[in-house]
Amino acid sequence: MLPRQNRHVLLALAALALCAGAGVAWAATARERSLAVYPQQHVPLRFDHAQHLAAGADCATCHDAARKSQSAKDLNLPGHEECETCHDIEAGRKGKPTDPPSNCNTCHPGFDPTVRKEPAKLNMPAANLKFSHQLHVDKKAECSVCHGEMTEVKLATRNQLPKMATCFKCHDGNVASNTCATCHPTEPSGRIRIAFDSGLLRPMQGNPLGLDHGPRYEFNHAARATSDRLTCMQCHSESYCQTCHDGMQKPLSIHPNDYITLHPVQARAGTPRCESCHRTQSFCAACHERVGVGMDADRTLRARNQKVHPDYAAWVEILGPQHHGIAASRDLGSCISCHREESCMSCHSELSPRRQINPHPAGFAQSCKKLASANDRACLKCHSSDSLAAKGCR
Template sequence: MIGRYVLLVVAIVLAATFAVAAPSPSGRGSLPPGAYDDDRGPSQAIFPPQSLTIRFNHKLHLAEGATCKTCHPGALTSASVADHLIPKGAVCDTCHQSDHSNLAKVVPGQGASGQCAFCHLGYKESDGNAVARLVVPRANMVFNHQKHAARNIGCGQCHGALDQVELATRDQLPRMRGCFKCHQMPDAAARGDAKSDCTTCHIASNPRDGDAPARNASVRAENPGGRIKTVFASGRLEPPRWLHNAAHTPDFIERHKYVAGNDSQFCANCHKEDFCVGCHDGRVRPKSIHPSDYLSMHPIEARQQTQRCTSCHNEQSFCLGCHQRVGITMSGPPSTRELGRFHPPKGIWSDAPRRPGHHSFEAERNLNACVSCHVERDCVVCHGGSGIGGGFNPHKSGFSGGCATQMRRNPRPCFVCHMPDDGVLAPCR
């Protein structure tokens, strides 16, 4: 009986020691604002993986009267993410009776909590003063702790409920959705400097330094047009799905037109215009979007599905601009039309005498190419019932002998040029 009691006591002591010394998973309610219910942690591109080689219990320390400032005093004055804010061993000495004043000759404390192995994972006495290195890489972003602290933004607003966790891991690092609670407020005095521009928090590439990151506000002020850096050693930065539905998922090639159409400036935070032009000017255009002969046939589809075209293209800036450049609109410069960039020059295309290249031969050869842009009314302007100069007859010799049969079958083609009461139709009725 006594033996069982002793074993029970030992088990309780070991359990309590493990609860204090060993890390445990954070509860979902302890995560920072903006975390999902199925949150998988912050972006690896922004916050690279860490190597945490210590034991620490935030919940225990905060319950015993310690505050964030006790261990992280530098956070109140830090103006850069490059600052090292992880507590040094000397901060621990006050309570653990250890001495880290000389890291080459660390003196452990008298109690169990002052021993090196109590905090440093894998430590053995034979290791001397050598402990496993703690690696917490700098974040790939622009952040100023001092400015946030000066505005009474508590640590928990960015790092979650640390009084509910033991070892703080990457799970306690900020989520962008949580940042937007301040950074997407209306443009008013309440928002202050918490702008929603991407380069407010994300590293921008300074064009004068190639791809050198603009680390601080002064550099970014000199580089207002810089685009955010998206490729890091720890991963590639891509927008989350909740941000304008712009996550670059496998279906993004089909739906990116809606994102770009709603806010093209949002896309410009990462992409230059030549990135879009690479696909949209035909050099590497995906065949699944427009087939190879689309330049000739697109007018037909444009007339049938105007809404689909305008989901990507603006009629005034894209369609009209192109039509003016190639000379197929009356509003374009006359010199452009005369150059024959789209049709051959007027002397070949429409003037007499007819010779190879004349539009009449081209229409007989491939009328589909003509009707891809033109409607019947365009032809009637010149080829009406009276003809060009009053003497043009679009019908071949002997046409009147069979016109009655054709008119009975379908009179509509006749009325394209002739009025219903036109006397010239009498022999065909």
């Protein structure tokens, strides 16, 4: 068996592999960039931005196409045409000495044209953004504002692409629009698209809006959703919320482990708003019946080592502080989590073959005719039409 330390390392590596395989692509810290915005790249090149800038080149020397680019899908990288301004590529291919160096291996490490015709393929997927370089150039925005100072950068990667905090320096709602749809692609419904082949778009730690959708966000999102619902609705629809809040099916992460054992205490204290997700009569009562709690549960399932109610005499026969009628008048919600309307009617309805106990308080007869004339649907639960007519209520 592996030592404990090694087992922990293997478990951690397995967890990382599982996350990668599942496409978990949101960034965890403010230093990272979301794969849902900037997909992973493969740049098999050798290049030194600092060296070229020191030699007198500027951004437009190699990236002049960016001045007219109006889409994030444009690959505004220099080709041989731009490189040949300084590098004699043709002489380099023939093996002639050049200054600066111009053979293929200068930029394509390990590439030998005598062995294969093409160098390793460059893969730089387009950013999942709506962006126009031309618009920003026309607004006199400097390249370094978005891409940072390149004087100490060798090969530029997705780490030199701007983050939302950088964009918000201008997109503050005054200088430029700060609505999400300004830069982020939208669905036909108008909401922000959050699912991409490269990952799932989720706000990360340190984002300017303070919306860190980290691992615990499902437990503390309610306050933000209540105070800033319009921001949430730019990405999420009501149906998205109902996937957890529909009262029929919930993700396992909503409640802690072994919550089925813990929930009676919280339910009685009213700590959680159970009714916001669960229907008492269809969810609670049905579950309680299946586990043997409630009058309608199978007798073989009922627990024999615990009691829900006091002794039968105090609970049913003797009118006092422990009588079920007093308990029901104080907290009917607790009763209906196990008992249905039919449970009460088995004793309190004149239609029942069992004994009939009048549930109404003293003096109720003086007002029952008025109540029945206004709406006798409740009366018909326990009384027949002929009975109401005989009582003068119809």
